[in-house]
Amino acid sequence: EAGVTQFPSHSVIEKGQTVTLRCDPISGHDNLYWYRRVMGKEIKFLLHFVKESKQDESGMPNNRFLAERTGGTYSTLKVQPAELEDSGVYFCASSQVVVHPGNEKLFFGSGTQLSVL
Amino acid sequence: AQSVTQPDIHITVSEGASLELRCNYSYGATPYLFWYVQSPGQGLQLLLKYFSGDTLVQGIKGFEAEFKRSQSSFNLRKPSVHWSDAAEYFCAAIYGNKLVFGAGTILRVKS
Numbered sequence: 001e002a003g004v005t006q007f008p009s010h011s012v013i014e015k016g017q018t019v020t021l022r023c024d025p026i027s028g029h030d031n032l033y034w035y036r037r038v039m040g041k042e043i044k045f046l047l048h049f050v051k052e053s054k055q056d057e058s059g060m061p062n063n064r065f066l067a068e069r070t071g072g073t074y075s076t077l078k079v080q081p082a083e084l085e086d087s088g089v090y091f092c093a094s095s096q097v098v099v100h101p102g103n104e105k106l107f108f109g110s111g112t113q114l115s116v117l
Numbered sequence: 118a119q120s121v122t123q124p125d126i127h128i129t130v131s132e133g134a135s136l137e138l139r140c141n142y143s144y145g146a147t148p149y150l151f152w153y154v155q156s157p158g159q160g161l162q163l164l165l166k167y168f169s170g171d172t173l174v175q176g177i178k179g180f181e182a183e184f185k186r187s188q189s190s191f192n193l194r195k196p197s198v199h200w201s202d203a204a205e206y207f208c209a210a211i212y213g214n215k216l217v218f219g220a221g222t223i224l225r226v227k228s
Contacts, residue, residue: 004160035218042121043161043207043218056214091161106216108153108160 002026004109006092012115018080021112025074025094031104032075033095034067037111038088046090049075050097061086082116089113119143119212123219130198131227138193138222140208149211150191152182153218156204164206167191178202200226 005024013019025032034046046065047057051072060067064083069075079086089111095104122141130136142148149168153161165176172184182193191208203226208219 040126040220042220043209045215045217059215093161105163106161108162110158110160 004092004094004107006090006109006112008112009110010113010115012117013082014117015084016081018078019082019114021077021079021090021114023075023077023092023094023109025092026107028096029094029107030072030097031095032069033093033106034075034077035091035093036088037091038085043091046077079114082114084116087114087116119215119217121208121210121217121219123206123208123222125222126220127223127225129225129227132200133197136193136195136198136202136224138206138208138224140191140193140219141189142191142208142210143189148184148186148191150182150184151209151216152176152180152191152193153207153209154178154204155207155221161207164193198224198226200228202226 007022011019030051032049035043036046037043045059047067048055049069052069066078091111092109093106095106120143124139151166152164154164155161164180165174167174167184175181180195182191184191205221205223207221209216
């Protein structure tokens with residue numbers, strides 16, 4: 001069974017440019033999460049999809065970040081325009097539908113390392 | 118504030134030695150507590166989790182963790198470390214419906 005796949009693994013862009021990160025969850029997983037880790041800091045929640053709907057986007061830093069999940073399959077996270085402080089590792093995770101978040105088993109991708117110069 | 122604290126940024130242990138990684142969570146966690154490990158180039162892998170019941174939980178790869186409510190701690194332990202355990206370890210807790218992570222502890226294993 002394929003795991004959670006993220007693309008690209010690394011991205012280096014200049015300030016002001018646009019970058020789009022992609023996440024392919026495990027097939028059949030309705031829940032999809034985006035997290036971000038700024039260097040040396042905690043991994044922080046960005047948002048949560050259930051199928052194609054945004055369940056919780058309270059962690060999105062600002063309106064330069066746009067997440068979509070077309071058809072409830074893969075998801076993209078676009079940063080436009082990118083700023084220096086957006087640098088970090090962006091993780092995606094997926095899980096099946098469960099009753100309580102604590103019972104979910106999250107499967108994480110290996111992350112996208114974003115460097116904004 | 119909802120936070121998980123891992124006091125040690127780096128830890129170095131000799132192969133075969135015992136290991137303890139510290140984790141404290143702030144008031145308000147459910148507590149549903151987790152330890153994840155990330156090896157280079159890999160995603161986060163769940164080592165173990167605590168929901169209720171026995172406060173000593175066993176995980177994969179020979180790891181265990183003990184929940185101590187009085188100390189708001191959930192420390193990860195392993196009796197004998199292997200070189201392949203070198204990785205970054207993250208403690209996490211559920212607050213409401215969100216998973217909140219600590220900043221991670223990098224484990225180095227020397228031979």
